[in-house]
Amino acid sequence: MSHPKLKIYLADLTHETVVLVSDTIPINIGYVAAYAHKIHAGQIETKLFKYPQSLIDAIKSDPPDVLALSNYSWNSRLSEHMAGIAKKANPKVVTVMGGTNFPHSADLQLAFMVRYPNTDGFVELEGEVAFSNLIGRVLACRGREDKIFDAPIDGCVSIRPETRGSNAPVLVKGHAPARIRELDEVPSPYLTGLLDHFFDGRLTPFLETNRGCPFTCTFCHTGNLYFNKINMFSIERILAEIDYIGPYMQKFGIKNLHIADTNFGMFLRDKEICESLLAAQKKYSWPLQIMSTTGKNKKEQIIEITKILGNTFSVNMSVQSMDEQVLKNIKRDNIKLDHYVTINKTLSDSGRTTKGELIIGLPGETKESFAQGVRKILDAGVTSLGTYTLMMLHGTPFQDPAYRKQYEMVGKFRVVPLDFGNYDGTRIFDYEEVVIANKDMSFDDYLWMRGLAMMVEVLHNSRPFYEFFRYASIYDFKSFEFIMLVYGRIRQAPKSVQDIFDGFIHETKNELWDNAEDMIAFYTQDKTYEALSRGELGGNVIYKYKAMSLAFAPEGWVDFLYDTCIDIVRRKLGAQELMKAEEQLAVLRQFVKYKLCGALNHEGDTTDKTLECNVDIVEWLKSPLGTPLTDFLVEEPIRYDFKYTPDQMAVRRDQFARYGTHVNAISKFITRCSNVDSLFRKITTSKNVGVESNKSEDYDDFIRYTLSH
Ligand code: SF4
Secondary structure (H helix, E strand, O other): OOOOOEEEEEEOOOOOOOOOOOOEOOHHHHHHHHHHHHHOOOOEEEEEEOOHHHHHHHHHHOOOOEEEEEOOOOOHHHHHHHHHHHHHHOOOOEEEEEOOOOOOOHHHHHHHHHOOOOOOEEEOOOHHHHHHHHHHHHHHOOOOHHHOOOOOOOOEEEEOHHHOOOOOOOEEEOOOOOOOOEHHHOOOOOOOOOOHHHOOOOOEOEEOOEEOOOOOOOOOHHHOHHHOOOEEOOHHHHHHHHHHHHHHHHHHOOOEEEEOOOOEOOOOOHHHHHHHHHHHHHHHOOOOEEEOOEOOOOHHHHHHHHHHHHHHEOEEEEEEOOOHHHHHHOOOOOOOHHHHHHHHHHHHHOOOOEEEEEEEOOOOOOHHHHHHHHHHHHHHOOOEEEEEEOEOOOOOHHHOHHHHHHOOOEEEEEEEEEEEEEEOOEEEEEEEEEEEEEOOEOHHHHHHHHHHHHHHHHHHOOOOOHHHHHHHHHOOOOHHHHHHHHHHOHHHOOHHHHHHHHHHHHHHHHOOEOOHHHHHHHHHOHHHHHHHHOOOOOOOHHHHHHHHHHHHOHHHHHHHHHHHHHHHHHHHOOHHHHHHHHHHHHHHHHHHHHHHOOOOOOOOOOOOEEEEEEEOHHHHHHOOOOOOHHHHEEEEEEEEEEEOOHHHHHHHHHHHHHHOOOHHHHHHHHHHOOOHHHHOOEEEEEOOOOOOOOOEEEEOOOOOOOOOO
16 A cells, blocks of 8 residues: 655754754754655655744644654753644654763663653664664554554664553663764755755854764763764765855855864865865855864864964864863873963964863862863963863763762753743753762852853953953963952952852852752743743853843943952052053053943944053054053054944844844853954054054954864
8 A cells, every 4th residue: 555755854943932042054854854865765755843833833734744853952851842742733643852862871761761751762873874764664664653663673762662651661772773984875955955944044054074073071972982983974065065055144144154073173184175165255255153173182283274264263172171180080181281382372373263161070170170270271372261061961971870979970950051932832941960069079169160160251251351461461460360360359349240240150059950840840930931031040151141241241340350450550569650550551441441332232332432542552462471561652642443343233233133132142142153352343543643644453352262072
């Protein structure tokens, strides 16, 4: 008997209650669908979804035979909820999930699946072959749907149907399929047009050039040996994809690109990819902000390969910890410190930027070793240092009871920033378990480390207040020491700054829950849900308070840093010199206030500002660290013009239109912007004001963000 084509919906969902949280084009389901079409040509039809409401509408109006959903910490519960909606619409629907948020060991898989009663099966590890195996079984069992999960399917895990809901559920687990060695066996979802409808002006393109990672970090899903070997897509295909995406990005004015690779730049052929991206920049004005993780070693090669992209691509210098014992505990090798320093120097000498990364809560990391890690990374000259709290992800040893016991890991639950919403009348929250104490770190230590991380994020990253760091360096304060001084004086800060700091600590404590059930019960209440929706609760706390600081309280921070510098000079200078220093610092204070004025704030003042003074601040900023500002006093006044350029105003409009204007929207944008400093006003100088404007030059900071791992 012939059947109609099997109707398959695939969804890589994102919450979008406050802001579009996962804003990338879903290549993951694109690959899975493209491969399924190749294997089951003519027997299936597929529809791909990103937005929850579109999926709900489609399920209700035209229920699918199979619903496949991605499963990450940020959408796992949402996907399970959608599986429930699909079951109501068509009780015979086969529901399946695939993604990194799934354990590797059989006992943990069973425990996990019991908590997902609407999901029939899970695809584990690499998805394309496993999903096509499942579809093969579904096709073979048409009319006998109750038999689909009777026998194991390679790459899939399920619960034997008759034991579901019983006290003794039985796991049915197929063999893990071999990984696809020649990735071109998976047709391109871009070039086959499967992803065309995601070019909608909201989503950012995602490109994958290879898969796998040679490293084995315990906190990472990809650290599993299964993913150890690196497999490639062909270079011809990648270049064709870039050319395919470019015109769409030009049409919608989208400027960014995510590259999914875990070690971009570690392969010689990546140079060709960079050349193609550069050509696309010239042709389509895209991509001007490229986010990717770069390899942990072969840094010289990575620098060389990516240098043609300049500051549209930054080199990742993630270390996660600078402590040898911690690195052993998490089975991670970092490059040596002196090598790290040299590479940072090479990059900064050529005007390029780097991003370091640390994790709070790794086994063996103490408050002191963490602070030393921050010091070493800042001393090495990284332009930005991101700090994250350790997530105890499924599929990593941090969900293994024995491993947790060994390090006395204490986990608490929190909503994944902004990942919640009301779907078909039910409030759904995605959440994660994070480490807030272990045998080497008390909860108070955790809070202190988070406070330091916030200080680094607000003060150091994207260099909003760089001029004060330069000033402190005259008196031998390195970046870390200056930050520690500011951190130690927080109770002397203006009220706007203290409120921000107190709010940060309060939210850092209050976002944590002993168990997910209590947390969900709390957030589901009308009052708390509304507070979440308004952004008063939830969100990425560090970025939220950075956004607040830069958008709504830059003047308070500037005044505080000015006071801190005054405090430094008071200890060092006599009365006469002190007065001069105070005058110069006052000029610097105004300089920074004008630079930041209106940034990130949709109601902020964007009118042009002008400052005239007898200090050549721009030349001083270019001089070696520690050079006195007094060396740059000039007779004739210099005029500084602080303006938002037409391009910057266009970026502002795009930012507020795509992300929104409230604090959580701004914080999301900050995480998505590869160069937050480029949002500050451009500064031009005209020397010899009143005589003849004989020189004009731009002063531009050089900070960029990338994702890291
Ligand atoms: S953290 Fe990065 S380097 Fe380590 S295993 Fe994961 S992807 Fe590889």
